[in-house]
Structure formats: structure tokens, C-alpha cells
Amino acid sequence: MSDSRRYPDGSLLRLTVPRRIVRAVAYFVRRSPARASVLVFVLAALFFSVLLRLPIASATGRAAAWEDAVFTAVSAITVTGLTTIDTATAWSPFGLVVILIAIEIGGLGIVTLALLLSRAVTRQLGLGSKIFAQQTIGSPELGEVRSLLRVVVLTTLTIQGVLMVILTPAFVVEEGWGLGLWYGLFYAVSAFNNAGFVVHVGGLTVFDGNLWILVPVMIGVFVGSFGFPVFLNLISTRWKFSRWTLHTKLTLLTTSILLVAGAIAWTVFEWSNPATIGEMNPAEKIFHGLFASTMMRSGGFAITDTAASTTTTLLASDALMFVGGGSASTAGGIKVTTLAVLFLAIIAEARGTRDITAASRTIPNGLLRVAISVTFLGATLVLVATTLITLVSDASLDRILFEVISAFATCGLSVGLSAELDPAGKYVLSALMLAGRIGPIGLAAALAVRQRNMLFTFPNERPIVG
Numbered sequence: 001m002s003d004s005r006r007y008p009d010g011s012l013l014r015l016t017v018p019r020r021i022v023r024a025v026a027y028f029v030r031r032s033p034a035r036a037s038v039l040v041f042v043l044a045a046l047f048f049s050v051l052l053r054l055p056i057a058s059a060t061g062r063a064a065a066w067e068d069a070v071f072t073a074v075s076a077i078t079v080t081g082l083t084t085i086d087t088a089t090a091w092s093p094f095g096l097v098v099i100l101i102a103i104e105i106g107g108l109g110i111v112t113l114a115l116l117l118s119r120a121v122t123r124q125l126g127l128g129s130k131i132f133a134q135q136t137i138g139s140p141e142l143g144e145v146r147s148l149l150r151v152v153v154l155t156t157l158t159i160q161g162v163l164m165v166i167l168t169p170a171f172v173v174e175e176g177w178g179l180g181l182w183y184g185l186f187y188a189v190s191a192f193n194n195a196g197f198v199v200h201v202g203g204l205t206v207f208d209g210n211l212w213i214l215v216p217v218m219i220g221v222f223v224g225s226f227g228f229p230v231f232l233n234l235i236s237t238r239w240k241f242s243r244w245t246l247h248t249k250l251t252l253l254t255t256s257i258l259l260v261a262g263a264i265a266w267t268v269f270e271w272s273n274p275a276t277i278g279e280m281n282p283a284e285k286i287f288h289g290l291f292a293s294t295m296m297r298s299g300g301f302a303i304t305d306t307a308a309s310t311t312t313t314l315l316a317s318d319a320l321m322f323v324g325g326g327s328a329s330t331a332g333g334i335k336v337t338t339l340a341v342l343f344l345a346i347i348a349e350a351r352g353t354r355d356i357t358a359a360s361r362t363i364p365n366g367l368l369r370v371a372i373s374v375t376f377l378g379a380t381l382v383l384v385a386t387t388l389i390t391l392v393s394d395a396s397l398d399r400i401l402f403e404v405i406s407a408f409a410t411c412g413l414s415v416g417l418s419a420e421l422d423p424a425g426k427y428v429l430s431a432l433m434l435a436g437r438i439g440p441i442g443l444a445a446a447l448a449v450r451q452r453n454m455l456f457t458f459p460n461e462r463p464i465v466g
Contacts, residue, residue, distance in 0.1 A: 038438055041077065045434065048073035048102045057095035064090070067423040074430040076102035078437035079330050081196025081300030081412020082403075084419045084426055088201045096199060100186055106437070107193030107330045108156060109228075155231050156192070163188035163220045170212035187213075191220030194330040196300020196412030208303045209284075218291055221299035222259070225325030226251060246361045247337060251326045254336040255297070258320060262293030265316045275308035296320040298331035300412020307399075307415040314402050314415070321409040322378065332410030332436050334378045341371040374439075382408050385432045392425045393417070403429070408436040 052069040055061055064072075064085070071084045072091075076099045091099065168184030175183060183199065190197045200206050207213045230248045237243035267289030270276045277285045288304060295301050296317050309317070324333015341356070345368050348356045356363040385404045386397075393400060395417055403417040407429045418429060 041434065041438060044102075044105060045070075045074045045077045048077055048098060051098045052091075052095060054094075057092055057098060059090055059092050059095070061092075065423075067426045071418070071426045071430050072099065073102060074433050075412070076195070076197065077106040078332075078410050078433045079103055079106045079193045079195040080332070080407065080410040080433050080437070081190075082407055082414055082418045082429065082433070083197075084421070086201065087197055088199050096186070099197060100189060103193050103195045103197060104189055107189070107195070107224075108153065109328070109330075151232060151235065152228050155228070155235070159220070159223060160188045160192050163192060163216055166216045167213060170210065170216075174207075174210075187217060188220065191217045191299070191301075192224040192330065194221055194224050194298040194300065194325065194332075194410070194412075196295070198301070204301050204303050205305075214291060214303065217301060218294045218299075221297065221301070222255075222294050225255065225297045225299075225329050225331040227326030227329030227331075229328050230326055246359055246363075247327070249359050250337050250340040254340045255326065258323065258336065259290075259293050259297070262296055262316070262320050263289040266292045266296075266313060269310055269313040269316065270304075273308070273310055273313075276304040292317075293320070295413060296411065298325050298333060298409060298411045300406075302413060306402075306413050311398050314398050317413065318402055318405050321405050321411045321413065322382070324409045324411075332408070334374050338371045338374050341367060342375065345371075378408065378436075381432060381435055385428055388428045389417075389421070389425055392422055392428075393420070395420070404432065407432045410436050 049066075049070045051057060052073050053063055053066065055063050057069075058064050063069075068084050068090075071082070072087075074080075075082050087096070087099070164184045167187055168180055171183040171187075172180030174180070186197075186199055189195070198204060204214065204217070229245075230251050233245050233248045263286075267277075267285055270278070270289070271285060272278050277288045280288070291301075291303060298321070322333055323339050324335055325331025327335045327337055340358075341363060344356050344358050344363065348354075356365070356368060382401075382404055385408065386401055389395075389400050389404060390397070399415045399417050402413075402415050405411075406413050407418075410433060418426065421429070
């Protein structure tokens with residue numbers, strides 16, 4: 001890159017340092033939007049860590065410990081919801097506003113932030129940025145990226161606004177107008193973004209039985225887990241089923257199946273557990289099971305003590321959290337469409353058919369490779385993080401695995417381990433939350449130096465599998 005330009009008359013113009021920086025950033029963004037998005041996300045986490053480290057952000061007026069500030073900032077920017085200190089009592093009003101802003105920025109997503117940065121710096125979206133948006137946001141055509149970004153932002157703000165309107169009256173009845181408006185805004189943003197942050201001591205357990213609060217929160221989490229590609233498809237087709245894309249159909253179907261299956265499993269496993277729902281009537285038990293299953297989609301809210309759940313429940317929760325929600329959504333995990341593609345591949349193999357098909361469509365074999373890669377990389381991250389945590393914690397393996405998967409899947413459900421870890425363990429979970437929010441494939445794409453096009457092929461040979 002040259003660090004100089006010429007005036008119209010041909011004389012040489014030396015670029016100032018700020019201009020060089022702008023050109024370098026523009027070049028980096030245009031060359032690799034995936035890596036640029038990762039950089040934006042990391043810088044945002046560092047920025048909010050510094051803000052939460054300020055004495056004004058602490059309820060006591062003394063600066064929070066670095067590990068707690070970093071953990072909370074990363075948890076907020078990755079819309080996870082795990083905490084090492086009590087959000088309701090540890091942070092001042094300024095600190096809570098910082099957390100809320102971080103949640104909103106994280107919810108709008110790494111892709112949107114990177115593309116907006118690209119637009120601001122380069123004055124136009126490069127081809128690489130447009131292709132990246134097409135793959136991650138669901139843009140049907142390259143030229144529509146800018147309009148789709150507007151739809152993403154407007155859709156997010158509209159749904160959050162509706163949730164706030166529904167939640168605020170219930171909080172006003174409980175807390176009065178001032179706090180009611182604040183709680184309505186905070187929980188609307190936290191719910192739709194699947195963040196799981198709470199600003200009440202004891203969390204949402206204090207509202208157990210209040211359906212005017214719990215049901216809207218459930219709906220916000222459930223809708224937020226669909227993903228922007230689904231929203232865009234539903235808006236463009238005006239909800240006409242025959243025009244839904246295969247991605248929309250797989251996302252909604254798989255999400256619904258997992259919601260019902262998770263609710264049944266959680267309710268059955270906890271039915272007789274006196275520490276959770278054992279003493280409740282059947283209707284209350286069923287509602288708690290449905291609420292818990294919704295939150296395992298990456299919501300992170302809880303109205304029972306997660307640490308008091310049975311080992312079987314924790315194991316089932318691990319599986320559901322690992323899957324997560326829809327692609328390009330505020331939820332984490334390997335995504336429901338990844339699970340759907342793997343399941344369809346198993347069905348195709350069992351039937352002996354050559355192609356993977358669904359809804360009268362053929363799924364490319366290359367997509368199966370991506371699904372396998374996402375699952376394997378996700379499992380690898382969980383395995384590595386679990387191993388590291390076992391080195392610094394004496395907690396049981398089921399508790400460690402639950403907390404690690406919750407961090408990777410940016411879920412936020414906790415058995416209390418995050419608060420018990422030493423600084424090293426907290427930093428491990430912080431790094432895992434960042435990796436989980438970016439996504440295994442996004443992380444791999446960001447770290448890839450270049451793509452290689454092979455101009456030749458090797459002879460086929462089939463190793464023995466199974």
C-alpha cells in the first residue's frame with residue numbers, strides 16, 4: 001500500500017498518520033471481513049471491560065477486579081448471561097447501563113458491526129463484505145446488503161419495543177413507574193438478545209408464577225433464537241409457507257421439536273425433585289418444564305435453582321445447550337440447522353440414498369462437511385475448556401461440563417461455578433464465550449490465511465469407516 005497520493009496537478013501529497021490508519025483499516029476490512037468482524041468483537045469486549053473497571057460502574061465506588069470486569073463485559077457483549085458477581089448488587093446504575101448497551105451491541109451481531117464499520121471506512125461495501133453478509137445474514141442478492149442491514153436493525157428494535165410495551169405494565173404494578181420502565185426496557189433487550197442478564201436479586205425467581213412477566217420473556221427468547229435469515233424470509237414472503245426457504249423450514253421445525261422434547265425431558269427428570277418442582281402441582285410443573293426448555297435454547301433465565309437439578313437433567317441440558325438456536329441469531333451453540341443437516345444425512349445413509357434431501361430440495365454435500373466441521377470444532381472447544389477448568393477447579397465433572405457448555409453456547413444458565421473459579425478459570429470461560437459467540441466456522445474463517453484452489457485431484461480410495 002502506498003502512503004502517498006498526487007494532487008490533480010501531479011504534485012505529490014504525503015498522507016498524514018490518521019489517513020494512513022484509515023486506509024490500512026479500510027484495506028483490512030475489504031480484504032477479510034470475517035477477520036475484521038472478529039477484531040471488532042474483541043475490541044468491543046476490551047472497551048466495555050475498561051468501562052466496567054471504572055469506580056463509577058461499581059455499586060461500592062471501588063473498581064471491580066479485572067477478572068470480574070472482563071468476564072461481565074465479555075458475557076454481555078456475547079449475550080451469554082454468565083456472571084461471577086451478582087449483577088443486581090455489584091454494579092451501579094452506570095454499570096447496568098453499560099451492560100445493557102453491551103448486550104444490545106452484541107445482539108445486533110458481529111456481522112452487522114463489521115459491515116457497518118466497512119461502510120463507514122470505505123464508503124461502500126466491498127465484494128468480500130457483501131459475500132460475507134450473504135452467507136451469514138441470509139442476503140439473497142449481493143446488492144441488497146445495505147437494505148438488509150436496515151431491516152436487521154429495525155426488526156430488532158421493533159420486537160424489543162413490543163416486548164417492552166408488554167412487560168412494562170407488569171413491572172410498574174410491582175415496582176412503580178420509574179423502575180417499571182427501566183425493568184421493562186432491560187428485560188426486553190435481555191430476552192430478545194437471549195442474554196439472560198437479570199437486575200433483580202434472586203433473578204426471575206422472585207416473579208415465579210407471574211405469567212405477565214415470564215410468558216413475554218419466554219416469547220422474546222424463543223423468537224430471538226430464530227435468526228435474522230428467518231425473519232428476513234418471513235418478511236419478504238409475508239408468511240406464505242410455500243415460499244419459505246429450506247433454512248426457514250428446518251429452523252422452525254427443529255426448534256419446535258427441541259422445545260417440546262426439552263420440556264418433556266426436563267419435566268420428567270425433575271418431576272419428583274423437591275429442590276426444584278417436586279412440591280408443585282402438575283400445571284406448575286409443566287409450565288416450569290416449558291420455561292426451562294425455552295431457556296436452554298440460549299436464553300439463560302431460570303426460575304428454579306439450576307444447581308439443584310438432577311444429574312440426568314444437567315446432562316440433557318448440556319445436549320440442548322450445545323445445539324443452541326438458529327443461525328445468525330442471538331443464540332449460540334452449533335445451531336439447529338447444523339443438527340438438522342446431520343440428522344438428514346443419517347437418514348439418507350440409512351435409506352441408502354445418494355443425496356441428502358428435505359422438503360423437495362437437495363442439500364449439497366459440501367454443506368454436510370460444514371455441519372461436521374462446526375460440530376467437531378464446537379466439541380473440541382468444549383473439550384479443551386473443560387480440561388483447563390479441571391486443572392484449576394475441584395468441582396465435579398458434571399458441574400464443570402455444564403458451565404463450559406453454557407459458556408460456549410452463550411446460554412447463561414449456571415450451576416454457580418463461574419463465581420467460584422479463580423481468575424485463570426474466569427479468563428478461560430471468557431475466551432470460550434468469545435469463541436462461542438463468533439462461532440466455530442466464523443472463527444476458522446477469520447483465522448484462515450488464504451483459500452487454496454486445487455488444480456488437480458488424487459485417486460479415490462475408501463478407508464474402512466465404522
